[in-house]
Amino acid sequence: MGLWDKLKKEFSSMVDEIKEDVSGLAKDVAREKAEDAAQNVADKAKEAGEERKQNKQQQEEADRKAREDGRVCSKCGRKAAAGEKFCPECGGKIIVRLRVCSKCGKIATDGQKFCSDCGGEIVEKIEE
Numbered sequence: 001m002g003l004w005d006k007l008k009k010e011f012s013s014m015v016d017e018i019k020e021d022v023s024g025l026a027k028d029v030a031r032e033k034a035e036d037a038a039q040n041v042a043d044k045a046k047e048a049g050e051e052r053k054q055n056k057q058q059q060e061e062a063d064r065k066a067r068e069d070g071r072v073c074s075k076c077g078r079k080a081a082a083g084e085k086f087c088p089e090c091g092g093k094i095i096v097r098l099r100v101c102s103k104c105g106k107i108a109t110d111g112q113k114f115c116s117d118c119g120g121e122i123v124e125k126i127e128e
């Protein structure tokens with residue numbers, strides 16, 4: 001084997017080694033990036049989930065308050081106190097007067113004329 005062939009052989013094996021190193025590095029980087037991206041997505045999903053949970057809790061609290069505030073006597077219209085089933089003034093049954101969306105049923109807050117969720121008209125609803 002001549003010197004040139006020997007050099008060529010050595011050189012090509014060096015190139016192969018370098019190629020392997022580079023592809024190994026590239027794989028590591030790719031894996032790291034993929035892991036980061038997956039972690040990001042997981043974090044975002046968790047955040048969104050927690051925000052949704054908080055929103056739901058706030059909504060439930062607002063609904064509960066609306067139901068409590070909407071309790072009135074069906075006869076004289078007196079605002080009922082907590083726990084009252086019948087009016088202590090006139091004996092009328094206590095009902096819950098709510099303002100809800102005619103489309104989706106969401107309980108409206110004071111002053112709302114249309115639903116903030118779907119644009120439906122707010123109507124009065126009586127719950128007994």
Ligand SMILES: [Zn+2]
Pocket residue numbers: 073074075076077078087088089090091092
């Ligand atoms: Zn009454």
Ligand SMILES: [Zn+2]
Pocket residue numbers: 101102103104105106115116117118119120
């Ligand atoms: Zn609605």
